[in-house]
Amino acid sequence: MKVEYVTPFVSASSSVIHTLIGLSAERGKLSARPQLFTSQQVNIVCGITGEIEGQVIYGMSMVTAKKMASKMLGGQPVPEFDQLAASAIAELGNMISGSSSNQLFQSGFKTDITPPTIVKGPNISMSNFDIPTLVIPLNVPEVGELEIAVSLRQRQKQAA
Amino acid sequence: MAKRILITDDALFMRVTLKNILTSNGYEVVGEAENGTQAVKLYEELKPDLVTMDITMPEMDGLEALKQIKAADANAKVVMCTAMGQKNMVVEAIQSGAKDFIVKPFQPDRVLEAVGKLLAA
Numbered sequence: 001m002k003v004e005y006v007t008p009f010v011s012a013s014s015s016v017i018h019t020l021i022g023l024s025a026e027r028g029k030l031s032a033r034p035q036l037f038t039s040q041q042v043n044i045v046c047g048i049t050g051e052i053e054g055q056v057i058y059g060m061s062m063v064t065a066k067k068m069a070s071k072m073l074g075g076q077p078v079p080e081f082d083q084l085a086a087s088a089i090a091e092l093g094n095m096i097s098g099s100s101s102n103q104l105f106q107s108g109f110k111t112d113i114t115p116p117t118i119v120k121g122p123n124i125s126m127s128n129f130d131i132p133t134l135v136i137p138l139n140v141p142e143v144g145e146l147e148i149a150v151s152l153r154q155r156q157k158q159a160a
Numbered sequence: 161m162a163k164r165i166l167i168t169d170d171a172l173f174m175r176v177t178l179k180n181i182l183t184s185n186g187y188e189v190v191g192e193a194e195n196g197t198q199a200v201k202l203y204e205e206l207k208p209d210l211v212t213m214d215i216t217m218p219e220m221d222g223l224e225a226l227k228q229i230k231a232a233d234a235n236a237k238v239v240m241c242t243a244m245g246q247k248n249m250v251v252e253a254i255q256s257g258a259k260d261f262i263v264k265p266f267q268p269d270r271v272l273e274a275v276g277k278l279l280a281a
Contacts, residue, residue: 020265
């Protein structure tokens with residue numbers, strides 16, 4: 001997979017998080033996985049369609065998800081990962097994907113995003129695409145680590 | 161009388177956030193739609209002064225809902241409020257009759273500025 005597909009997700013994550021909760025995220029080391037796989041407790045799965053297609057998973061621990069939701073809700077305590085907290089986390093994924101899609105458009109790739117899905121529970125592997133995955137950890141102060149797994153490819157020509 | 165607003169977004173978090181911003185600034189949120197189909201139906205029932213409209217939603221997306229609302233009421237004031245800020249989407253929305261286009265994530269002031277400008281007229 002091309003690194004140029006990943007770059008927009010890294011910069012969009014930092015800028016979206018900064019706008020939402022006013023904190024500057026620090027990017028960790030890029031790594032590769034042969035498949036789209038997550039071992040995180042809370043995962044937001046976003047589909048990307050168009051000239052580049054595939055999936056992006058934003059994964060984090062339950063503790064991080066609650067802290068992030070609380071920050072997004074203006075500091076309101078989030079003792080349980082309820083419907084509102086899940087919605088905040090899903091919307092975070094939606095905003096990062098949307099913002100990345102805007103950047104991809106500026107680089108000449110027209111894409112759209114699908115509504116986000118939250119998947120809870122570790123060790124989830126997505127096998128609908130056989131595309132290698134690039135993973136970027138993002139450390140958000142006061143919140144924790146967000147892991148972004150990007151699995152995208154240029155659209156294949158449809159068979160007639 | 162407070163101006164009446166219909167919020168459209170599939171995310172509960174976004175509906176709560178928008179509602180807080182609007183109600184704490186003197187607007188009345190008369191309805192909340194979770195997709196385009198609900199928005200079209202609620203627009204007809206509630207006849208709000210303004211609609212906020214997400215684009216990426218299940219069932220019917222916000223661009224289609226915008227077109228149907230404008231077809232039913234040419235004077236409808238619809239403000240798009242979405243994570244998709246691509247130029248082609250903005251152009252399509254404005255050509256379809258949207259009055260403003262707010263890209264998420266936004267600052268509360270951006271929403272209040274757009275809504276205030278449209279409802280002052």
